[in-house]
Amino acid sequence: MEYEPVIGLEVHVQLRTRSKMFCGCAADYQTAGPNTRVCPVCMAMPGVLPVINRRAVEFTIMAGLALNCSISETTKFDRKNYGYPDLMKGYQISQFDLPIAYDGYMDLAPSETVPGGHRVGITRIHLEEDVARLTHVGTGRGGYSLMDINRAGVPLMETVSEPDIRSAEQAEAYILELQSTMRYLGISTANMEEGSFRCDANVSIRPKGSDELRTRVEVKNMNRVRAVVRAIEYEIDRQTRMAEAGERLEQETRGWDDDNGVTLSQRSKEEANDYRYFPEPDLPPLYIDRALVEEIRASIPELAGSRRVRFETEYGLSSYDAKLLTARRETADYFESVVLSRDHSGDAIRAFAKEAANWINGELARLHNSSNGLDSDLADTRVKPAQLATLVELFQTRAISNNAAKQVLADMFVTGRDPEDVVDEKKLRKVDDSESLLPVIDAVIDENPKAVDDYLSGKETAIRFLLGQVMKATRGAADANTASQMIAERLETVRKA
Ligand SMILES: [Zn+2]
Incomplete structure (x- = not known):
């Protein structure tokens, strides 16, 4: 029997708000010393009251709109109860049955790994708070854990996909597109290595063509995109082998062990009712004004996908170039500023x-x-x-060679100087007039009798060495075609002499 994987992804991103989710502490917990970004609220002192961060709600609405979701008119926060030392209150303020955004989708563009493209449904997007960070030192009796409460209360937005993903490659494309979207919106750094973008995967398999949902396994601990891909591939393989052997799959949470390339059982998976969710009594329900939603919708910038297509059609870029340039909004903005700093149109703008x-x-x-x-x-x-743009023009009009342009850019990169100033100072303007090249070529021929002899005795490649000497003498400013033609002519005169 042939099996197909059924994959859903749960992604947590830290939002780039100035303050935390329910208190006024600064949210950039990583730059500060341990336990310096804390207050009675995020330390869970008795009697404190949380206050909802408006910006975090707006960011979540923005993410919801960008992922084609409906935005709830009424939403609320709930307590998710569980006991773990990183959770200060013994419960996490999260959202249970009324998330801010729901019923959306993301379209994955057609690519080599996702032929024909693919649509992944978005079940919901909700807001919650991050937990404290534990660092474990040593093991056994001498071992202990350090606790940094700075991270507790940082706004965390969770995006849950439908189980629509059918391969590790689609999962990868989904993650990359989601990262790109978060960054384009400016609502998260979405960096997996730094922990501002975390992905868990629900993986199951079923007979190909059926629409049943079988026992699924939740995989955690994947700190890079590559790790998600490998963990999913491993899990598909493991479950397929179990199914073929007639073994029963446990519903459980497994952790990815990157060093050994395997998933390991951590615990049997909790059901939602294990968390005893109930409405957060300290926070009122939120009514989301439709005017606010429309205001946020109008502020959403052009996202990577449509920009990529526009770069291809408007500027004639290859899909490879367009993809590289649009991976980050800043790079795409930079490229477009370069192009639009000139008044080109039509074919000229495409070439430029x-x-x-x-x-x-x-x-x-x-x-x-x-x-x-x-x-x-x-x-x-x-x-x-x-x-x-000026540098590109100098190169395009052949005023400077490729090699010279690289030198100029390296200088500009460090000094921020204008390219013309660098070109003039370093005398890099291409020398292709025979008047200035001839003395250089004659000197090189005089100084390298061996190479000249080699050439005259039939070793024509010796001309390349001489050309190299001319380029060196002009510091790359000589036009290589002109120079090599002139060297050949000069050597023929020597032969006849
Ligand atoms: Zn606080």
């Missing part, structure tokens, strides 16, 4: 945009990543969009 994309995705990205790390954006680069 193509060249600008090459420089941004190539040399500028290389410089930027090597000094800022991979996961940063171009928003704060010293190279202003108009300056990069």
